[in-house]
Amino acid sequence: MLWYILVGLLSLLAGVALGFFIARKYMMNYMKKNPPINEKMLRVMMMQMGQNPSQKKINQMMKQMQNQQDK
Structure with missing residues (x-):
């Protein structure tokens, strides 16, 4: 047993x-x-959507994405 x-x-x-x-x-x-999105990829996506991204806007979006992943 x-x-x-x-x-x-x-x-x-x-x-x-x-x-x-x-x-x-x-x-x-x-x-x-499938690497996670980095600043360069985010910049290219925004330019493809017709936006001219500033570094401040890129940093804000990266921070938002990081906060979303933490939740």
Whole structure:
């Protein structure tokens, strides 16, 4: 009976560890393929929309996006 509990517990720990590393690898690949928006990308998007962005406006939008991610 103790043997079954020990095997189950070890299997659970191995599954958690394996799941962590698989999820970590997946997220690293996802972030590499889809990087978060930076100031240069934001500037290009605003120029494509016909706006002439100032550095102050870029900083405000970056701060708004950062606040939105924190929530």
